[in-house]
Amino acid sequence: MNPMRRTVLKSTGSAGLLALLATAGFLRPSDVLANGWNKIAFDSKTMAETLKALGASTPASSDAIQLRAPDIAENGAVVPIAVDSKLPGTQSIAVLIDKNPQPLAASFELPSGTEGTVTTRVKMGQTSDVYALVRADGKFYMVKKEIKVTLGGCGG
Amino acid sequence: MADPMRIRAVARDGVVNVKVLMSHEMETGQRKDGAGQLVPAHFIQSVSATHNGKVVLSAQWGPAVSKNPFLEFNFKAGQKGERISVTWVDNKGEQRTDEATIN
Amino acid sequence: MTVFRTLAIAGLLLGYAAVTSAQSAVDEIAKYRQQLQDGNPADLWEARGEDVWKQKRGPKGVSLERCDLGLGPGVVTGAYAQLPRYFSDADRVMDLETRLVHCMVTLQGMSLADATKRPFGSGTNRSDFEALAAWITAESRGTKMNVSISHPKEAQAYRLGEKMFYFRGGPHDFACATCHGESGKRIRLQDLPNLTEKAGAQLGYTTWPAYRVSQGELRTFQWRLYDCFRQQRFPELKFTSEASIALTTFLAYNANGAAFNAPAIKR
Numbered sequence: 001m002n003p004m005r006r007t008v009l010k011s012t013g014s015a016g017l018l019a020l021l022a023t024a025g026f027l028r029p030s031d032v033l034a035n036g037w038n039k040i041a042f043d044s045k046t047m048a049e050t051l052k053a054l055g056a057s058t059p060a061s062s063d064a065i066q067l068r069a070p071d072i073a074e075n076g077a078v079v080p081i082a083v084d085s086k087l088p089g090t091q092s093i094a095v096l097i098d099k100n101p102q103p104l105a106a107s108f109e110l111p112s113g114t115e116g117t118v119t120t121r122v123k124m125g126q127t128s129d130v131y132a133l134v135r136a137d138g139k140f141y142m143v144k145k146e147i148k149v150t151l152g153g154c155g156g
Numbered sequence: 157m158a159d160p161m162r163i164r165a166v167a168r169d170g171v172v173n174v175k176v177l178m179s180h181e182m183e184t185g186q187r188k189d190g191a192g193q194l195v196p197a198h199f200i201q202s203v204s205a206t207h208n209g210k211v212v213l214s215a216q217w218g219p220a221v222s223k224n225p226f227l228e229f230n231f232k233a234g235q236k237g238e239r240i241s242v243t244w245v246d247n248k249g250e251q252r253t254d255e256a257t258i259n
Numbered sequence: 260m261t262v263f264r265t266l267a268i269a270g271l272l273l274g275y276a277a278v279t280s281a282q283s284a285v286d287e288i289a290k291y292r293q294q295l296q297d298g299n300p301a302d303l304w305e306a307r308g309e310d311v312w313k314q315k316r317g318p319k320g321v322s323l324e325r326c327d328l329g330l331g332p333g334v335v336t337g338a339y340a341q342l343p344r345y346f347s348d349a350d351r352v353m354d355l356e357t358r359l360v361h362c363m364v365t366l367q368g369m370s371l372a373d374a375t376k377r378p379f380g381s382g383t384n385r386s387d388f389e390a391l392a393a394w395i396t397a398e399s400r401g402t403k404m405n406v407s408i409s410h411p412k413e414a415q416a417y418r419l420g421e422k423m424f425y426f427r428g429g430p431h432d433f434a435c436a437t438c439h440g441e442s443g444k445r446i447r448l449q450d451l452p453n454l455t456e457k458a459g460a461q462l463g464y465t466t467w468p469a470y471r472v473s474q475g476e477l478r479t480f481q482w483r484l485y486d487c488f489r490q491q492r493f494p495e496l497k498f499t500s501e502a503s504i505a506l507t508t509f510l511a512y513n514a515n516g517a518a519f520n521a522p523a524i525k526r
Contacts, residue, residue, distance in 0.1 A: 037201045037247075042218040070291035072284055074448060074526045078222045078472045080294040097220060101186065105220035108229070114212050115171070119228035121295075123184070123220045150288075150448060162302045179303045181382065181475075223475035224300035 042104050047131070050096060050103045056133060059142035062087060067132040067145045073124065076149040082119040087136035090116035099128035124149050163256035165240045172234035172258055174205065174213075176227045176242055184219040200225065202245045207234055234258050288448060292526075301393055301470040301522035304477040308394025311387050317367025326362035328355070328395070339399035340519050343508045345410040352416045354507045355395060356388055356481055357499040378498040379482050392468050392479045399519045404465065406512045413508065416501075420509025423502060424454070433491040435506075439463070449526070454510065461517030464510050469523040477522065480507065 041053035051057055068082040083093045093116065094107035105122045116134070124130075127148045134141045159179035166173050178200065185197025203215040212231040234240070236258055243253040312323045312335075328338035329346070343354040349361055356378070363374040380386035408417045427434040438444060439454040453459035467480040481498065484506055488496040496503050 037216055042216070070287050070294060072287040072291060074288050074291050075472045077475065078295065080291070082228075082294075100220055102218060102220070104218055106215060106217045109214045110229075111211055111213075113210075113232045115230040115232070117230055118213075119226070119298075121222040121226050123182075123222055159303055159307055162306060175298055177298055177300055177302050179300075224303060224470075226298040226300070228298065 042102060045102060047098055047103050056140035059133060059140035062141040065132055065134050065141055065143045067143050069145055069147055072148045072150060074150060076124040078121050079124050079147060080121050083132040085116035085134045087134060089137035090134055092135045093118050094133040095122060096131040096133060097124055097128050099126050158252045161242055161254040163242055163254055165256050165258040167234055167236050167258050171230050171232055173230050174240060178225045178244055180225060182219060182221055182223045198248060200244045200246045205240060205242045207240045295524050299470055299524045301477050304390050304393035305397045308390035311390050317363060317369045319368035321366055323362050325366060328358055335395055335398045337399055337402045339396045340402040340404050341406060343504055343511060344407060345412050352412050352504055352508060354504050355392060357504055359391055360499055375498055389477050389479055393477050393522050396468055396521050402519050404514045404517050404519055406515055408512055416505045416508040417512055419505035423506050424509060429492045431492055460513035464514035465517050465520045466523040468521055469525040472526050
């Protein structure tokens with residue numbers, strides 16, 4: 001089948017996606033630009049600015065959140081990160097990397113019926129604390145883990 | 157035209173495990189090419205997964221998500237044989253939607 | 260006396276700490292690699308490879324679906340585990356890529372130059388060979404390596420490959436065996452398989468192609484050899500050359516008996 005035609009037929013379209021993204025969680029309507037992407041949060045250069053942009057200035061710690069990642073990443077281009085939140089009413093999960101040029105790597109909205117677990121892979125420029133920020137029942141919680149980055153080998 | 161995603165969805169005990177691989181450069185905009193010129197940022201910004209017309213996951217990504225992104229999550233109440241659909245949109249407005257059957 | 264004893268104990272403790280931290284670093288790297296196994300982007304190349312195989316292409320507008328990889332026209336499953344091999348229609352030993360080029364030329368009507376213009380891809384300049392190799396090798400996953408050297412030309416290729424493996428040369432006076440002839444060698448954090456022992460030869464051969472995390476690309480065994488030559492400062496190992504096929508025959512035969520286990524994912 002012609003892949004172009006297939007995409008057109010199946011696409012929900014940007015407008016549809018926008019509506020889908022306008023669900024509860026990190027997205028504060030005032031911060032959201034036309035394409036639905038939280039530019040202010042993703043452009044923020046420090047942890048404090050990012051948390052502020054996400055409306056999460058003073059997140060609490062929680063034992064119910066697990067950030068699963070290796071202590072050492074062989075290559076910073078691909079660092080596997082899994083976040084498990086056992087907090088009831090987990091609505092969203094964000095991954096932040098303190099020492100990256102912009103800390104916010106990704107944020108996930110989890111509608112009810114979706115479990116509080118996401119796995120993704122991120123780039124890290126250097127060894128850094130990595131944070132999992134969780135919003136559950138309208139409150140923010142955060143845990144961290146240091147991940148060391150090595151640049152194994154000589155590019156071949 | 158971007159390549160199709162690889163979507164695997166497996167139902168077990170009423171929970172559907174979804175794994176998605178996307179074909180995308182995820183350029184940060186901070187890398188220089190061989191001629192010393194900055195390679196413009198090009199990365200997926202939004203991802204949305206739907207099942208029976210209901211959103212089961214939506215995400216916003218920055219350029220720090222790795223090249224050829226991988227995503228895994230779980231949702232309840234999905235059955236074998238039903239369809240799941242995933243759409244991404246990048247910062248240049250390109251997009252792609254693919255579907256898979258839950259196994 | 261007390262001072263000496265304290266120093267000695269401190270030294271012991273320091274030594275112990277260094278050993279345990281080196282061990283835990285190795286364990287953590289293993290954990291890192293393990294976490295990447297699930298969701299290998301090589302899948303994306305496999306899907307594209309299957310498309311390339313089935314697309315009608317070239318001046319004759321036919322697909323590769325009648326290409327004979329050694330087990331009969333169109334049979335892909337298990338074929339890679341028996342390559343390289345002697346093909347009577349070409350009267351020579353061919354590895355996977357050489358056979359694909361042969362099919363592109365004879366079935367699809369491409370010129371040799373067109374067929375071989377991009378052995379390895381980068382970014383948007385993608386290589387059909389990497390995609391085809393990803394899909395075709397995946398169809399041999401779990402199959403035991405079973406390369407023959409019973410035909411005189413196969414035996415000849417094996418012997419030439421063996422000679423090349425131990426041949427020292429270039430500005431560094433290097434051979435393949437310099438890095439891959441002893442156990443326990445590594446470059447920084449990368450363990451180098453000892454290809455002169457059965458286990459190392461099997462591990463080395465059966466885990467290529469691989470998605471290379473550091474490059475964000477799928478790389479084939481051809482590329483591995485090509486890049487080893489570059490790292491040794493040898494002359495370029497020409498794609499589909501007799502030398503390339505011979506070295507592949509030597510290394511593939513030495514992996515016989517092991518279950519093929521690629522495309523893999525590597526740093």
